[in-house]
Amino acid sequence: MKQIFLMLFVCLYSAGAWAQSVVGSGVVRGRVVDQQGVGMPGAELSLENPAMGVTRTFLSTDDGVFEITGLPPATGYRLRATHERYLDWDGKEFEVLAGKQSSFDISMRPQDSTAASADAPADVQLDGSVLPVGVALSQRQLQLLPTQQRRWDSLVLLSPVTTFDLAQNALAIRGDSAGNAYFTDGILTSNSYSARRSVATGPVSQDAVQGIEVLAADAPVEFGHGKGGAVNVVTRSGSSQLHGGLYEYFSNNSLNATDRYALGNQLFGKRNQFGFNLGGNVPRTKLFYFTNLEIADGHGQRLNRITNPLLTDSTGLSVDSSSCTATAVQCASAARFIQNQMNVLVPRAERNISGLARLDYRRSDRNTFNLSVFATQARSPLGLQSQAVSSNGGLLDNGTAKQDTQYARLEWISAPTASSTNEMRLGVFQDRVATLPTASSLSTGGIGINLLGSSIGASNQDSGIMRERRYQFIDNFRVSVGAHTIMFGADVTRTRDWIDTLPNAKGTYYYNSLTSFAQDLASGAGKNYTEFTQSRGLSLRRLPSSEFGMYAQDIWKVTPNLQITGGLRYSKQFIPKPTAWDASYYQTRQIKSPSYNADPRIGFALKANERTVIRASFGLYHSMQSGELLDALFTGNGAYQPSILAYPTQSGSPYFPNSLTARTAPSGTGNLMYESGKPSNPYTRQATLSLEKALGGGFTMNLGYVGSRGLKLRTAEEVNIATTTKKVTYTILDEDGSKSGTYSPYFYRYRLDTTRAHVYEVTNGGSSWYNAMVAELSKKMTHGFTAHISYTWAHAIDDVGSPLVVGGLPVGSSANDFRADQGNSANDQRHRAVIDWTWQPRVIKSESAAARFLLNGWELSSVTTLASPLPATAMAIVLGQQFSGVPSAFANSLTGAGGWSRVPFLPVNSLRGDNEYSVNARLARPLPFTERFTGRLVFEAYNLLNTQFNTNVNTAAYTVTNGIFTPIASAGTGNATRGYITGSNARSLQVSFRLNF
Template identity: 25%
Template structure:
């Protein structure tokens, strides 16, 4: 006998594990009076692979089924004296735990009651904040480049850092901070997030997200779904203090399923970009591939494979700032006429184009387009073996190769980036009993990148050694205040090569007993990071202003010493262990209690080629191990939280949590500075150059005391983040859940680095810091000294709201809003992560560095919609076809801008700085200067009238860090689909045509001013004769986000 009825049921979701890539199911079984039903038989079956698990409820009527593959299950419950209850369509997601509470009805076990009600979907058993991005969302929403990681930005608290070095620009900074999309999640640095594929960490050598030379992570068809654990993860999460992005690959089933696709995009329908000089530059992208999943042995062995290829020619419009024709002849906009040095004139004529756009002061814009040529091949495969009801094994292999080539910022050199990724995972699960299960996993992750490769000269001058600064080398880099940096000729970029291998082992034991869902586990990771430094092989010379360049007054010079530079191989191990108890105190109250212990070893080098100063003033280098004393030996991290269903109806949840999360001192925090340190790479830097030294007398001015090295704090304090949240959820029906919460965090002793700490130390006065006229360096034995210090403090507070309607009656809607603020004293572990960062924050006073985080976005709203449009269902086949099968997908994003800092070019402070400057102007205390921007004026976005040069010129200005907010973002991406089911060939065959439109509103979303255009004052002259003068062309917006 079978009845179809509506039964009482509550479905909630809770976080499961970072180390375990599957999901879990838990809940309670009660009788009609609400009393517990002990020893009820609970059977859960995955129909696609005919996998079955059985457990029994305990004396409190509770059950737990850990380690289930993500998918859709049937739940069957039976007990003597009760009708058998069947619940279909129980969805298990990655790294979550579905909570299904069932009420049995009196009757014979031969009577079956099938539950047809849509269960609530609140998270009533966890204090962690987790969101799942399902496979339909991943594959159906419009994705520019089909990068699945970018969809994490659909969730509250998640923001893509729009000032990361763009994939459309071939710069060394991209390789030296990681190639993937950078995201900040709830105030954490992008490098503090952990990306996992089937339970294996896939972060790159700089702690960033996985990515290719194109700046994205493809393989959409290989991803079944992924989750984002944004804050207050349980104790089974480790290695990183930020969010965890857990992805799980698709697997084969008992049915053969597959896909084949071709995405074609070109510039035929592209609107003209704001910076396009004429028609849009040519653009062509072919993205193609296919996947297939099938059974090798039915119910036992399953296989899945996916291939994706990409071929792209991307036309980009570029705007650079170059000297005007009048300035080249010595006629300055101030009315002054100067004699242009013949050497400067030679380089202007050979390398700098004349402006073809507006001229402001002595500088104009030059616009041109070029092409980036890219290709990528991506393969994912998975094999699953079901040995018995107690043992399962599966393995995953990922293979990704990519390369991109194109011209530099001045279109004189062709450059290239190459990347390779490999991931291997093998996992075995063993069921000792219905209450005890063990999961063992091994993994391997490899990331190889090479950049920038000089592929040849476009302009013959770029390969002319007679223009070089270093003997036998081509022209080097030239930095001029207010002018776009010329990165040099062939070989100037410096080729960095990284080989990163990560060997990983995990083991997790699950034990359910008397209302306790206990988890015990351990993880071990062995990392090998090999790097070949590029540095500045052709040399780099800086001028504080255009006038100083024209009159040959160089400020500083940096260059590698030819013949130096060694490949270094760093080795580090990470070990963690944990216990987690999710204690069902009551049926409507769960306590989440956890403790994690995690340590990392102090890095070694395979041949003990380590070097550091033990303090800033050390006269000699410390060579060999250890680099520093280990601060992680007492890293015990408690985590506590609760989830409460106040109405006991499964439709509401009140949750709160607090936890401590360690930021381990990993190699990436000082990898770049270590590679560039003497004696293994000799790179000299010098200031105080004589007039006329450019170009021939630059290299000869370097001395042994000008070599670069690093200073690593010898007794670092424990680095960690405290996280907390209070969150409320309510199911309002129709599959819709609303959520409102408060999230906060506080970073303690995070990593601080800056380009150079070896500068003249200032004197503190009532007016601020003032530099002495004839100051000396703290360490005269070296040139640039790059510090790594654990002294950064951060703070994040946010109100977050979310509404989510799962696909019901053909409509899926999700929207999230975050109103938050992130403050810190430094936002990155490297000095090149963000284009809006100050690369040389002062090391002598952390208070000077306090300001908005480089990635602070005050308000962010994201919404997405998938709508299956109802069609006509009549007798006319053609009408049914033409009206049916239509779908719409939309992603809307509205957000405020990112902060940046106005600066003064040169060194009027007389700090003897050999690298990028940090001198700030004074901001006037006027009402209109609270937000010193000219909104809607891209030609001069910064309101220059709000700033003046400090007096005296050797006083640091009061403007402060990150005081200006850049332009906001409004973007709508749309997709339209037509499904065509070919029933006469197969009931499951569908041919889909889709059209995707990105930025369909055609709104120009500007990026903040670049490093050239934030220099609002320049310095002319030298020494006591130097004068700070405004740069009229500064403050312009020259690129889009």
């Protein structure tokens, strides 16, 4: 097998990909040369870190190349080089970061030389290797930078080409929040069921994190499982000295500003976060340990508001009944029903308990064994968890979500020879999510009600459990031969999703006017609704799947100043066959796993001089089929778990507020989903080009370009519509009521299969484009000060920004022409600048008590974000049948084909919120009680200047009645100030105390 990999590589390495560390650890590599610059074979490299118990020895190759991998991130490393008849080379202490290599060009001098032994240069030395776009965060940054609620994932946003996806409440890398992979210690720890992965599931406490590597573009071949970026968190390990700490972080409503949309209510409540950690080694052994336990408990409120301009007055305080043409009694009753849900405070409580234990047995310089175990249990409110103030309802009686996550990892790092390394990892991951809804207090019971886009019925109807268990085995073998460092590896996962849930089991009614809702609410058995949806059938299913990946990579040091690297990764997914199908649709009998998932990754690095490095790279990245999509194909065949779309005119449709009780859908109401005959897995083509330059004085500048092209993105095409030649013409009015234009689309009048509602074919019809220019300026630590500035100009475009149907698939606005929806992405943030710095000043050199307790030792740090707003798409509210005598295949849509009701004559994502200007700051006062015991009092402020900014806007831009587009005056006005960690970006403060030993 290795010979096959090597042959494949020889075909590839006319260019190269990237030289990087072992996943989840650090690497030290370089080249030993004589005074003439010729590589020296047989030089002995000795790397030591006494505090971590690390001792590694390697021999340089015939070309002088060496690589020492599998190093735990830490400070205090020191490298030495020896060779007979040459003076010893002795380097300075340095830090190894997670996912980053430390490179050394070692020049040996003969013993008869009058020069002393060499030492590491004082100023910044540039790495002449291919490097990724991203950041490598040290424990110092994790300790000193402000992080709200101690959530380390917020620091991912320090990396270029990242942003926050408002719609999904998730991190987005290169404009993509769905295709990213999250690892802990090199093991995949994100729930692969969901098509939208936000962060590592059940993230470990920040106090248990040693470092973070963010690979925003062109990750190496070891990283798979996603077409986007990768984030790997490395947990802490013990050291030779006993160390530990107790800590508590506290915040309450008196320390926080009021959200601008909270109507003067202070929603935060209070939050306590306390824990301890302990690390060290077992005396007279090579066994090191680290443990952490943390408990977080928060209480507060959320505000359920309805600010829909079609339902409420301009203040959002009362229902506007002027459009209601039902009887006065009926209109008043409907208004009271809605008014009782407006501006209602909803209690919020969340609790999280997490614990990590890690053992490191450093048996010798050739063998290291690591074992880590993690568990967490979290409870939080169901539904719209990211919002403190809901602008469109949905917060009432929504119950609790309980999540239990565990993982264990066993790793063996060995050095079979003096120039090779093997890393073997075995991981077990389990995630269990249970939804526990509260019984609805509404008179309509558990039925969902959507009125003009606002949720006024039961928020969450059904209990359910989703459990995922995954086994993962990884093995990487690296060997240095001459000027090459070659790696071979395999990555095997076995995943089992166990789902017991029936979404929308009681059904949801949709209304397009207050009048029709008032009539049905008053009668208690009406059919004035627009449409009705419901799921029926069996709730339990088991979905096993497997993924096999193999890869090879070569790092070729062509010359001392030129490195070329090339790699290839191939992945294959194995998925089960359906256990039931629809006899009328043969496509539902099978689900295919595409075989073409080959990902070459190539690139080069040229060190033009000691202060300038030019880098370029290119790679392909495939995503496998998510559990959510697999589940949708299983349950979407109409035989296992029928999904119903019913109109009031159809036979068998329900009367409000009843549910359908029969397992079989009435004729013409059942939806269907199947896969196309030749499916492909989505993938991206990623390219980078950068220039890094050392400016002197500890400053480094990096200028670069990042490009990403998404291809074969999964989409859902409506195939149950007949071809049409019929056109209709809509009239467009301006704000004064005058005609300003027309819109004339093709109109779809008939279904091909009248016994079905929607029939979706899963295809690869989507695409995306991402182009960015990146500028970074870094300042290494001098006089206790470090700084990093990152600026990204980016433009993200896609044609898959429409709402998602089951399986996480977009459905376009036109009849399967996704190009018609091409425009700015929802994550199109044109400008984003992040400035982070830390400073530990020493005011005076005195060691007096006054100097130690009052003047010296202060810690100051800040993260400042300056960013342009994210966009939103203007929507058309389609009110009823538009053209008399012209039937539609699917009612209440602009073209009769169903799908996305965006305003067709405005660009996609044409609405924008506010610019972001926020400063997070931290001030800490260490308290040196004794030489052994120290304290630390910390004050942190998030959005210190309280520059609240709108993150959501009212997207309802037009109503459409009888073929006429009428503008809504409030379109584009702000209605939410959502934050990433908490539900608001209003200023919040946090105080903490730590006792360390």
